[in-house]
Amino acid sequence: MSNPIQDCMTAHSSVRDFKPTPVSAIVVERCVEAAQMASTSSWIQAYSLLQVHDTGEREALAELCGGQAQVHEAGAFFIVMADSRRHRLVAQTAGCDHVQNLEGFLVSVIDAGLFAQNLALAFESEGLGICFIGGLRNKLDEVDSLLQLPQGAWPLFGLCVGTAKEKPDGRPRLPQSSILHHNRYPTDLDVTAATEAFDEVAAEHYTQRGLPGRNWSGGIARRFMAPLREDLAAYYASKGARLS
Numbered sequence: 197m198s199n200p201i202q203d204c205m206t207a208h209s210s211v212r213d214f215k216p217t218p219v220s221a222i223v224v225e226r227c228v229e230a231a232q233m234a235s236t237s238s239w240i241q242a243y244s245l246l247q248v249h250d251t252g253e254r255e256a257l258a259e260l261c262g263g264q265a266q267v268h269e270a271g272a273f274f275i276v277m278a279d280s281r282r283h284r285l286v287a288q289t290a291g292c293d294h295v296q297n298l299e300g301f302l303v304s305v306i307d308a309g310l311f312a313q314n315l316a317l318a319f320e321s322e323g324l325g326i327c328f329i330g331g332l333r334n335k336l337d338e339v340d341s342l343l344q345l346p347q348g349a350w351p352l353f354g355l356c357v358g359t360a361k362e363k364p365d366g367r368p369r370l371p372q373s374s375i376l377h378h379n380r381y382p383t384d385l386d387v388t389a390a391t392e393a394f395d396e397v398a399a400e401h402y403t404q405r406g407l408p409g410r411n412w413s414g415g416i417a418r419r420f421m422a423p424l425r426e427d428l429a430a431y432y433a434s435k436g437a438r439l440s
């Protein structure tokens with residue numbers, strides 16, 4: 197039996213072509229309020245959301261994100277940040293050390309991810325389209341300078357929100373048997389067989405969109421042939437994160 201929340205989740209597809217209609221502050225506040233109720237490690241709430249309103253800054257960010265026009269064309273653009281800054285200030289006020297390590301970085305990234313997905317879903321439940329923007333991490337030093345980010349506020353990805361010109365078809369997902377395991381992780385043989393079965397689904401998806409000859413595994417193999425964004429550790433460390 198379906199329910200409206202699950203229907204909204206399964207209807208998701210990323211939108212990259214937006215009408216110029218703005219997203220009202222009331223809608224933003226309502227969706228952020230709902231998203232903030234995402235679970236949070238030890239109640240630390242280690243995230244922030246930065247809405248970028250300035251047109252010039254959004255155009256500059258669109259370029260920094262790899263020329264992704266939706267960053268300035270969508271009704272609203274946000275940056276999702278893992279945020280340890282307020283915890284540092286709490287420690288400072290209390291006269292305590294504020295110690296960072298990989299666990300501190302991870303919990304803030306997990307908190308921010310859970311909040312962000314809740315937020316995306318809240319917007320989608322209002323009939324709006326969304327697109328996350330990992331391209332934000334292409335040139336984090338420049339994003340940082342543009343937005344004058346303080347120590348401890350770590351930008352992770354962007355979020356475009358707005359009215360879709362046209363809702364794209366969803367991309368298929370792996371069969372549930374590929375990702376839901378019972379008691380033990382499956383053998384490599386089983387994982388590979390399930391992946392090959394999904395390749396056929398993905399190949400059909402590509403063919404229907406005029407891209408015959410592609411499948412999922414090919415894209416994944418290419419995606420991990422060389423490391424991406426190798427300067428991230430240095431950037432986050434320079435902003436107070438500890439990655440070990």
Ligand SMILES: Cc1cc2nc3c(=O)[nH]c(=O)nc-3n(C[C@H](O)[C@H](O)[C@H](O)COP(=O)(O)O)c2cc1C
Nearest residue numbers: 208209210212264327328329330331332353366367
């Ligand atoms: C953290 C994250 C970063 C993403 N970055 C981008 C991006 O920079 N540009 C883009 O067009 N889509 C981006 N996406 C959207 C994915 O490409 C998309 O979710 C995926 O291909 C599945 O398609 P669907 O969302 O339409 O189902 C991102 C998604 C996530 C979760």
